Amino acid sequence: MSLRLDNLRECLEGIIPGHIATCDPEGVPNLAYLSQVQFIDSQHVALSYQFFNRTRQNVLAGSPVQLLLTSHLTGAQYRLGLRYLRTETAGPLFEQMKAKLAGIASHTGMSGVFRLLGADIYQVGDIEQVPGPTVASPPSLINLLTALRRTVARIGTCATLECLLETTLDALDEEFGIAHAMLLMHDEGRGRLYTLASRGYAESGVGSEIPVGDGVIGVCARERTPIRIGFMTAEYGYGRAIREGWIAGGLGDTLETAIPLPGLPEARSQLAVPILAFERLIGVLYVESVADLHFGYDDEDALVALAAQLGMAVHFHQQQEDQAEEPSFVGVVTPAISGTPLLVRHFAGNDSVFLGDDYLIKGVAGAILWALLTDYVERGRTVFTNKSLRVDSRVRLPDLGDNLEARLVLLRRRLDERQAGIHLEKSGRGRFVLSVDRPLHLGEG
Amino acid sequence: MAENLLKNDHVDFITSGVSISLASWRPGHPPTMSRGMGCKVLDDGRQVGVFILRSQSAALLDCIRTSRRVANVFSLPSTNRTLQLKGADAEVQTFEAADWPVVEAHLSNFMQEVRPLGLPESVVRAVLAFNADDLVTVVYSPNAVFSQTPGPNAGERLGGA
Numbered sequence: 090m091s092l093r094l095d096n097l098r099e100c101l102e103g104i105i106p107g108h109i110a111t112c113d114p115e116g117v118p119n120l121a122y123l124s125q126v127q128f129i130d131s132q133h134v135a136l137s138y139q140f141f142n143r144t145r146q147n148v149l150a151g152s153p154v155q156l157l158l159t160s161h162l163t164g165a166q167y168r169l170g171l172r173y174l175r176t177e178t179a180g181p182l183f184e185q186m187k188a189k190l191a192g193i194a195s196h197t198g199m200s201g202v203f204r205l206l207g208a209d210i211y212q213v214g215d216i217e218q219v220p221g222p223t224v225a226s227p228p229s230l231i232n233l234l235t236a237l238r239r240t241v242a243r244i245g246t247c248a249t250l251e252c253l254l255e256t257t258l259d260a261l262d263e264e265f266g267i268a269h270a271m272l273l274m275h276d277e278g279r280g281r282l283y284t285l286a287s288r289g290y291a292e293s294g295v296g297s298e299i300p301v302g303d304g305v306i307g308v309c310a311r312e313r314t315p316i317r318i319g320f321m322t323a324e325y326g327y328g329r330a331i332r333e334g335w336i337a338g339g340l341g342d343t344l345e346t347a348i349p350l351p352g353l354p355e356a357r358s359q360l361a362v363p364i365l366a367f368e369r370l371i372g373v374l375y376v377e378s379v380a381d382l383h384f385g386y387d388d389e390d391a392l393v394a395l396a397a398q399l400g401m402a403v404h405f406h407q408q409q410e411d412q413a414e415e416p417s418f419v420g421v422v423t424p425a426i427s428g429t430p431l432l433v434r435h436f437a438g439n440d441s442v443f444l445g446d447d448y449l450i451k452g453v454a455g456a457i458l459w460a461l462l463t464d465y466v467e468r469g470r471t472v473f474t475n476k477s478l479r480v481d482s483r484v485r486l487p488d489l490g491d492n493l494e495a496r497l498v499l500l501r502r503r504l505d506e507r508q509a510g511i512h513l514e515k516s517g518r519g520r521f522v523l524s525v526d527r528p529l530h531l532g533e534g
Numbered sequence: 535m536a537e538n539l540l541k542n543d544h545v546d547f548i549t550s551g552v553s554i555s556l557a558s559w560r561p562g563h564p565p566t567m568s569r570g571m572g573c574k575v576l577d578d579g580r581q582v583g584v585f586i587l588r589s590q591s592a593a594l595l596d597c598i599r600t601s602r603r604v605a606n607v608f609s610l611p612s613t614n615r616t617l618q619l620k621g622a623d624a625e626v627q628t629f630e631a632a633d634w635p636v637v638e639a640h641l642s643n644f645m646q647e648v649r650p651l652g653l654p655e656s657v658v659r660a661v662l663a664f665n666a667d668d669l670v671t672v673v674y675s676p677n678a679v680f681s682q683t684p685g686p687n688a689g690e691r692l693g694g695a
Contacts, residue, residue, distance in 0.1 A: 104653070105661075110557040110565035110605070118565050118597075120557040120605040120618060121682060142689045143680075153564035157555070161653060164660030166590075170564050197614060202685045219568075220589045222663045224656045381652075 092216040094131045097158065097167055098386040101126040101134070102319060103193050104161035109136070111147035111154055119143045124193055124203060126158065127186050128386060129210065134169075137186055138176060138207035145209075148173045154211065163223040170214035176207040181314035183208045188305060188316045188325055196320035196381070233391040236264040241398050249515065250406045250494045251501075254286040257374075257399060262288060265391070267376045269353055272364075273299065273306060274372040274495045278487030279452065282310055282373055285499055287351045294351030295502045296450060306373050309361035313370055315389050319382040321357040347448045358383035362396045366404035369490060374399065403492070410475045410494045410519040428527035431510060435459045436534035443534070444509050453491070454500045456484045461523050462511070466531055475519040497521065539676050539693035540579040540619075547617060548573055548582070549636075551643030552608040556584050556672060558597035558624070566593045570606075571664060572640030574633060576673065582606065582619060583673045585629065585637055587664050595670070598624045604674050607682065611648055616682035620694070621674030629669035637669070 100107070107123040121144045125137040138145060148154060154171040177183050187205045194203035240260035247253040254272055261267040269289035273282040276298075284297045302311045305325050309316040318325055356377040364371040374396050376384065434443045441451035442458050450458060460483040464470040475493050478484055486493060501513045510526035540548075548554075554570030568591040574583045584606060588595065598604060604624040609616040641662055648658055678694030681687055 106553075106609075108555050108557075108567055108607070110559075110567045112559040112565045116559060116561065116601060116603060117620065117622075118557045118559040118603055118605040120555055120567055120607045122607070122609055122616060124684070140684075140688055155564045155566050157567050157569075159661060161657060164657040166569070166661065168566065199614065199684055221587075222660050224654075224660050 092167065092218060094128065094134070094169075094213055094216065097160070097216070098128050099162050100158035100160045100165075100167060101128050102161070102382060102385065103189075104382070105159040107159070108157040109144055109154060110157070111144050111152040113143070113147050113152070114150050119147055123156070124197075124199075125186060125190050126156070127182065127189070127208065129182065132213055133174075133210060134171070134213055135177075135182055135186060135208040135210045137190055137203075137205055138209045139190075139203055139205060148209070157219075160223075160226075162226045164221075165223040166219035166221065168215075168217045168219060170216075171211040172214060174210045174212055176209050178207045181312040182210075184308050184312045185314055185316060188308060188318050191322040191325055192318035192320035195322040200322070231264075231266050233265075233387050236260075237391045237394055239264050240395055244398065244402055247402065247406075250403065250410075251498055251515075253399070253402055253406065254498070257395075258286055258288040261376065265388075267378075269356075269377050271306075271351060271375045272372060273375065274492060274499075275301075275310060275370045276452070276487070277370075277491065282306060283499060284348075284350065285372070285495055285502075290351035290353075292349065292351055293502070293506065294349060295506060296454075296499060297348040297350040299350065305359045305361045306375050309363055309375075310370060310373050313363045313365060315360065315362045315393055317358075317360045317384055317389050319358055319384070321355070321381075325359065353377050353379055355379050357381045360384040360389060360392065362389070362392045364396045364400045364403065366400035371400050371403050371492065372495075403495075407492050407494050411479060412476070412519065426525065426527055430528040430530040431525075432530050432532060433462055434532045434534045441534075444507065444511075447507065449507060449509065450500060450503050453484065453486060454496045454503070457496060458500055458504075458511075460484055461513075462529060462531060465523055465525070466529055471523045472516070473521055473523065537694075538579045539679050540575065540582075541693075542579075544617060544679065544692075545575050545579055547610070547615070548608045548619075549575065549640075550610065551640070551645075551647035552610050553644065554584060554640075555607050556586055556594065557605045557607075558594055558601060558603055560597040560600035563593070563597065566597060568594050569661070571662065571669065572633075572637040573606075573608075574636050581673055581675050582621070583627070583633075583671045585633065585669050585671055587668045588670050589668050591670075595626055598626055598672060602674075604672065606674075606676075609682075611651060614684055616684070617692075618680040618682045619676040620678040620680075621676055623677075624672055624674035627671045627673055629666075629671050633671065634666070 127135040156169040271287040358378040361375045440455035442455045557567035559565040571585040606619045679692040681690045
């Protein structure tokens with residue numbers, strides 16, 4: 090049986106560097122080490138183009154190419170015949186390789202030296218295993234197909250977005266053994282991703298934001314492609330580096346960083362997978378680990394397949410929530426409440442809402458909360474629907490495709506985490522009830 | 535007499551615990567390569583002998599016998615320092631029993647070099663496993679020396695025409 094590249098992908102992780110042999114038009118052979126080989130499909134790989142060296146001169150002059158790759162798991166060696174096709178200098182493949190190279194550079198002491206200029210794409214020809222002994226590959230701790238099957242079955246039982254979020258994070262932990270994960274939603278209008286759920290961190294970070302294009306998560310969102318890094322790299326780190334970047338870029342709005350992004354300060358392996366539905370970016374699933382090379386090509390495949398299911402499920406729930414009919418009444422008799430009034434302030438410029446002096450939320454979720462509280466205080470309204478909010482001019486949803494239900498989940502979670510005494514309880518599909526523990530005093534900032 | 539392009543520093547480097555690989559090419563075939571199991575320096579640095587495995591190198595040995603051209607890379611994993619030598623007069627010679635200690639010393643040094651990288655020793659031993667009667671020696675006179683250490687000076691010619 091002939092060898093298939095998709096069965097040799099561990100050789101491409103760069104643990105044992107590959108070699109590339111070429112020759113010049115005069116027939117002088119050349120041999121070089123490879124820092125990175127990227128799997129594209131079973132017929133194609135990409136090599137990192139970092140320097141205009143002899144190898145590249147030979148390739149562009151039409152040299153045949155041979156790679157020697159070695160598995161760090163079994164010691165097996167393989168020779169691959171390649172044929173150069175083209176070079177990409179931007180786009181998903183380029184960004185995947187750029188991120189991975191940053192990790193490899195950091196791991197090998199080559200930060201600042203390795204810089205990706207292009208992704209050279211090759212057609213893979215013959216693959217030959219070099220004769221020699223090998224050791225048995227260590228058994229996998231997780232059967233990824235089983236984990237995927239069980240996870241998909243579990244999320245298929247969810248009737249709400251919140252159930253979907255929690256079930257996904259539970260299943261990542263229990264089925265995949267992934268203890269640190271975040272789900273972020275796409276705010277298309279603002280070019281941001283906001284954290285809606287997380288697992289494995291001291292603080293949930295719900296409501297924290299990342300600009301599209303920043304770090305592993307932001308690049309994944311911009312390019313709509315998985316980004317996977319196997320070693321710690323400051324270049325794609327979060328936290329302080331991103332915060333400094335925002336400030337340097339004139340985006341030093343203190344509210345941007347008022348809610349810290351959760352995350353492992355010492356993450357060595359990172360994997361961000363886009364969540365898509367009908368070619369629209371819904372959000373990003375992000376997982377991380379303190380171990381080097383914790384996520385491989387197979388993990389990436391499994392989470393991409395999971396994200397595809399998740400994207401369709403989120404889309405379905407959004408449609409369902411939006412279609413719920415208006416209730417026959419819009420007001421109820423509110424129970425008498427007493428206590429010190431809670432001052433709620435709204436700043437129209439960015440729709441930020443403060444409870445007392447404490448920042449709570451801003452943006453679309455802030456506008457929603459302000460509309461709900463205004464209706465409650467002025468009209469005694471406590472029952473609301475997604476459908477009415479979607480057409481509420483005060484809320485100014487970016488467009489019809491925006492995930493309103495995700496905004497409501499974000500708002501509900503922020504209120505609960507802050508123990509604000511303001512509650513949003515789901516009362517049916519596309520409906521929810523507002524209740525408060527003490528009198529409210531509203532003020533425009 | 536061939537020019538001596540190898541400085542003492544080069545000799546020390548290529549005979550340390552480096553990773554060694556050897557490539558060649560002949561018309562009508564793709565270039566090909568194999569791992570080296572060690573090397574020795576002959577004739578006061580004018581020649582290099584690289585030990586490779588016959589069973590892993592059928593195409594490579596054909597190329598060498600036809601074109602006599604070789605490219606030989608030496609790289610130290612801990613520093614990324616990399617050197618490439620080229621030759622145009624390569625010959626395939628019988629492995630001499632007297633070179634056993636050279637091979638053993640190289641494998642021991644290489645093992646020490648890669649141990650801190652965290653690779654399982656069993657995997658490294660599999661990559662470097664061989665039978666003594668499988669070894670052959672490829673001897674050539676370096677006619678060019680290049681630095682291939684990653685960075686701005688990669689590809690710099692250190693000697694030769």
